[in-house]
Amino acid sequence: MSEKVLCKPTELYNILNQHNRISRLAESNYLCLIDARAEGPYYCSHVITARNAKWFLFRFRSVELSYVSFIYLLNYFSIYLMFQGPAIDCANSLAKASRYPVQILIGGYERFSAIYPFFRTQKITYTIRELENMKPYPVEILPGQLYMGNYRHATNPRILKDLKLTALISISEDSSLMFEKGSCAILYIPVADSVDADLYSSFEQASIFLASRLNTGSAALICSTHGISRCSTLAMAFLMHHLKYTLKEAWGHVHQCKANMRPNRGFVQQLSNWELQIVGRKITDISEPNY
Structure with a gap:
């Protein structure tokens, strides 16, 4: 039983x-x-x-x-x-x-x-x-505050309305992606999903952007093209910055929210460097298989 x-x-x-x-x-x-x-x-x-x-x-x-x-x-x-x-x-x-x-x-x-x-x-x-054919919504990272999804989520007016989203971070190297701004504050981060891409330099800017919105009671969405690698990396970086999570704690939290999240190896290394900056030392061993 x-x-x-x-x-x-x-x-x-x-x-x-x-x-x-x-x-x-x-x-x-x-x-x-x-x-x-x-x-x-x-x-x-x-x-x-x-x-x-x-x-x-x-x-x-x-x-x-x-x-x-x-x-x-x-x-x-x-x-x-x-x-x-x-x-x-x-x-x-x-x-x-x-x-x-x-x-x-x-x-x-x-x-x-x-x-x-x-x-x-x-x-x-x-x-x-x-x-x-059911259209899933973005997963919820922080209840009623922070969501994580893909480009289709970010461009769906019904989802923006249902989740009361007023802030959006779009991570994509494709500058042609268009969003209906309305009352939504948008932060564009032009980074490709590549092991050589630099997302680390945007961690602090994105974390401050999200914290300023969440602290006023707004709800925000982090999105990337497929909603698997770049957006999960940034979601973990924010949890480490905002809640002082270790990389292991942030990883476990985001993985529980979205089972198929998977930052590429370059982003994993950048998250390890971010842990050093936020916590003061590298606590999480990223050589372990689950990373």
């Missing part, structure tokens, strides 16, 4: 928005999202891809569930589920069938849908094609 653990809304938000070339929600063994509320509220509104617990427990096979990487349970105010409530039976059934922890969402559906109302839906079933 696997354990039952509490998780924050931002964790589920990031799980829903993982993607490679297409959304990972199209993978059959990726996510099982169970809504343990009564059928009436569920049919009225639920989080995308969520299945009603009563219907799911009647149909599910424990063998199939044992291979699912992420299992999330939504109820009402789910922080109480660890101790009481009708959904605890559902949580126990899922835990018996799973190899992985059952994540019980703190605040349940109400809190998650209040923070991310654009993930509400009445749609119950999805085809594989519909799941493949």
Whole structure:
């Protein structure tokens, strides 16, 4: 029997928005999202891809569930589920069938849908094609404050509106990329995704730019062409500057938010040099395989 653990809304938000070339929600063994509320509220509104617990427990096979990487349970105010409530039976059934922890969402559906109302839906079933065509949002690095994504995210007016983004850092050697400025403050950093490229010299400028926006309650997005190498490098540099993280701590934080983030080796070395400047010594051994 696997354990039952509490998780924050931002964790589920990031799980829903993982993607490679297409959304990972199209993978059959990726996510099982169970809504343990009564059928009436569920049919009225639920989080995308969520299945009603009563219907799911009647149909599910424990063998199939044992291979699912992420299992999330939504109820009402789910922080109480660890101790009481009708959904605890559902949580126990899922835990018996799973190899992985059952994540019980703190605040349940109400809190998650209040923070991310654009993930509400009445749609119950999805085809594989519909799941493949879902447009993920940028991942959330700091809840409600800092996001990380690609060029498509930065040029999507709906995403800018939904996430209330008012600041943007664009890292690209392509000067032809165009953004609708509106009320958005934009910092351009013309750097290529190359092991020889110098992103280090922009770390301090970008960190000051982001800190000035976040300190006034604004939300910001860091983007690069594919949202994997340059933007993750800059996100880590900011966490090290703003929160005094070591490189190891910043790496773990960003990797938890976006599983396929991957700075190139040149940027990893620059982050190690940045750690020396910020912390005063090199603590993280970047020769380890995970770097």
